[in-house]
Amino acid sequence: MAPAAITLAAEAPKLSAANTGFMLICSALVMLMTPGLAFFYGGMVRVKSTLNMLMMSFISLGIVTILWVLYGFSLAFGTDKGSLIGWDGDFVGLSGIGLTQLWDGYTIPVYVFAVFQLMFAIITPALISGALADRVKFTAWALFITLWATIVYFPVAHWVWGTGGWAFDLGVIDFAGGTAVHINAGAAALGVILVIGKRAGFKKDPMRPHSLPWTMLGAGLLWFGWFGFNAGSWLGNNDGVGALMFVNTQVATAAAMLAWLVYEKLRHGAFTSLGAASGAVAGLVAITPSGGAISPLGAIAVGAIAGVLCAMAVGLKYKFGYDDSLDVVGVHLVGGIAGSLLIGFFATGGGQSDAAGLFYGGGLSQFWKQCAGVGGVLAYSLVVSAILAFLIDKTMGMRVSEDDEVAGIDQVEHAETAYDFSGAGGGTAARAPQPAPSATTAPNTKKVDA
Template sequence: MAPAITLAAETELSAANTGFMLICSALVMLMTPGLAFFYGGMVRVKSTLNMLMMSFISLGIITILWVLFGFSLAFGDSHGGLIGWTSDYVGLSGVGNAELWDIYNIPIYVFAVFQLMFAIITPALISGALADRVKFSAWALFITLWAVIVYFPVAHWVWAPSGGWAFDLGVIDFAGGTAVHINAGAAALGVILVIGKRVGFKKDPMRPHSLPLVMLGAGLLWFGWFGFNAGSWLGNDDGVGALMFVNTQVATAAAMLSWLLYEKIRHGAFTTLGAASGAVAGLVAITPSGGAVSPVGAIAVGAIAGLLCAMAVGLKYKLGYDDSLDVVGVHLVGGIVGSLLVGFFASGKGQSEVEGLFYGGGLTQFWKQCAGVGAVLAYSLVVSALLAFVLDKTIGMRVSEDDEVAGIDQAEHAETAYDFSGAGGGAARTTAPAPAADTASKKVDA
């Protein structure tokens, strides 16, 4: 998935690489439930189930779209560098079991399912910005349209070896800084500018209801991200995937520490929410850059991203946009930081011989990164805002104010996350037991 491919062409299927990629695909799939827990713990109790469902529905909708035509649009033969199409990929009907992907020694089926997991989690990332106020039916329709109009074309630009324009330009995005994180973060910003703020924004307390759930979700994301990143080299033949694995761990640790240090200096405490958010910021930033930088470079990328993302999350209060769970501050900003820092920290000893400014390569790669970042950000922001506007003016994007205040879980799903009605209270346990005779008579009467 990186633009400068050094892996030699193989003519035979590799059982080792195929097995590795299937495991990586499963790890990336786990990230979507992990994201659901991460987001679910960050909202108030009355929105917990809705937040979980906004991630889980993506597993259903995007899977079907991908098999029917999404894979063909994203990775089929290029048309003008903007969109793909290969009829054999429609419904995956013309793909043989052992037919290999491009120059790699893994089956097309394996590459398709690995990329499917990326397509699933990307729209799910957007949901965190819209917590507490969006109709579930409108959300389902939005991600259906967004995947077709935004994600599939952008994935083609960035990763399609058949002629995606960003791929051919030499934009380095190892595993999704532009196609996933900037794409989702810009979309989140576009939608929230259209649908507006939550009731009580900047007035009512909107604290996370379950920080243990947040930490569980962050842990699952961190775990799954090794498949997300290391798997994006599509094999283990030259050690680049191993470099990415190491850099994923290193950058995440650096970002978490950087975020916590900023938080302590700025707010006087090390919080669990800060630790979880810092870790995710590091994961986001190393995603595009980890195959190009050294482990020391990964420390720099993570530390810079942790600091800048921590600073960015407060902008919503200053600028007045209601990004509920900081998708813009973490994913958009983290994706931009990680993508642009390739132009400074690329060592020339990873996925390609491209060198950044600090390694004597000048600013050539930096400007290429700027082109990729700018194009994806602008396209996703504008198209996502237009989609949200059309849906809002037709079927309506938001629940009613009464439903929002009472709780979107009950209004949209007829359920609540926690039911304590059957739990015994302290008073009941201290009540004296009835005499044996009375108890027996009550049983007979019953």
């Protein structure tokens, strides 16, 4: 056999059982993030909205999975069409893919790559739901997910990660989804809430989290699953970049949590569990685009900067009057922007690519590329999401009625409640007649935040 043929045969990728198994585990970890997100958001809403918040995340598991199989994978990762969208007939219905057919240039099957990317597609619209708590019809939300995934997420995923996509070709660095996932979802959340308006009682009624333990559990599940989200995005373990990303994920998250808590203590006088959970998520968001390009010391800087910026940003809704119920804009949009742009300063040139940032002798070239990616995704998602929300609102109605909102969206939309209090208490004391409360002993019901 000719030497050239021998060389080509030696260089041809072969299916790696190790990388395949690793990526299947990472896919499962990313899937776990969506239920984790449901708990994170579910604990932050009032009792009467708990199940609706859980369902807004869970329904994405169903809808986006089917869309991905039918045409989503083809639109996102098929052959490029004009740098804006992909298409490949073999990917439609995942019907033309060979059992051991490898993803181009890698050692994992196409099926494995497709299911890994599916989990990203599922969680991205679920992220938006936190901004819309308490007030959106479930049918309208399901329709919005369907349209948004098709018109916004699938094209943006192609721009950022698909061969031939304009951001991909420009050299925008987004290791695991700072633009395609977090800026995309955060901008969409802002677009929708500007259309549908505020919750009844916004700025007037207390809207405290009903279960901070739930929120802490959700944050822990997100942190755990994020290792698959981030480290798995290198699609293998052959060169150490995935290991760098794993380390930086832990480091940046820790730094962001600490930075948020310090800011919170200085600004508000307390270290809160909600601040710890939110700070951790802010760090996870910021390191997602940047962790493969920076050092662990850079990860500390990125996490700390994002923690402070996001902590500052969550109060903007009160200043500017938009009702971002669970701070999707403040954490995911701001954190995604921070993590994406800081690549232009902290990229070492020795990680996922040789592109170096300003602090490592690379000038501002990469920073301007990052600005283009951030600006393009933000503008497209914001505008299109607002249009979709407007059209749904004018046709079938996006919101429940104010009476239904006040009464509780769980009972109205799902005919269930998260907690059954009918069996609470018991015993002789509970069954004995109780004297009517006097004016001095009557409970202050205005403080009850159900």
